[in-house]
Amino acid sequence: MKKSTLAVLLLAGLAAQSASAADWFVRGGLTNVNPKSDNGVLAAADATVDSNTQLGLTFGYHFSPSVAIEVLAATPFKHEVALNGGVVAKFKHLPPTFTLQYYFNPEGKVSPFLGAGLNYTLTFSEEETSLLPPGSNIDIGNSWGLAAQAGLRFQVSEGWDMTVDARWMDIDADVKLNGAPIGTANVDPMVYSIMVGKRF
Numbered sequence: 661m662k663k664s665t666l667a668v669l670l671l672a673g674l675a676a677q678s679a680s681a682a683d684w685f686v687r688g689g690l691t692n693v694n695p696k697s698d699n700g701v702l703a704a705a706d707a708t709v710d711s712n713t714q715l716g717l718t719f720g721y722h723f724s725p726s727v728a729i730e731v732l733a734a735t736p737f738k739h740e741v742a743l744n745g746g747v748v749a750k751f752k753h754l755p756p757t758f759t760l761q762y763y764f765n766p767e768g769k770v771s772p773f774l775g776a777g778l779n780y781t782l783t784f785s786e787e788e789t790s791l792l793p794p795g796s797n798i799d800i801g802n803s804w805g806l807a808a809q810a811g812l813r814f815q816v817s818e819g820w821d822m823t824v825d826a827r828w829m830d831i832d833a834d835v836k837l838n839g840a841p842i843g844t845a846n847v848d849p850m851v852y853s854i855m856v857g858k859r860f
Contacts, residue, residue, distance in 0.1 A: 691716025
């Protein structure tokens, strides 16, 4: 936890350098969180988490034409948790992700890029379904994990671009039922985005 927090603070500190020579960008579009098919075992039952699409936003800063830092944000994602095929809970989460990126053809019309960084998943608004006994309380923990990214940036016009990218996130959330641990949800999603962006 402490190492992850320090790394995020260092990345944020780099992004906060003087704006006088900044090359900032803001992007918005659709982002889909698609958990892997096998999400672990909870209370001796096979767990699955469904996918969801929301409005995705990224904010970034170029240290050079090839090197940038980006922060992914979004409106809250909504998911259902099923045990042996039956939906037992619903929840929301926010996945702010800090990524250091490298653009391979920064001045070209098409620029492939790769990124690596850290994800923090904040889970909230857990809601139990009628499949659980009355009075049940399910709690899904927050998560720190690594993240990796690959994508393409297309120059639309001067100052405007479009990006398509895919990210992998390491998300492992501890789950409790009525305060007792029942296992870990191994979400580990692929996150797909298509966005339009403006550079300043």
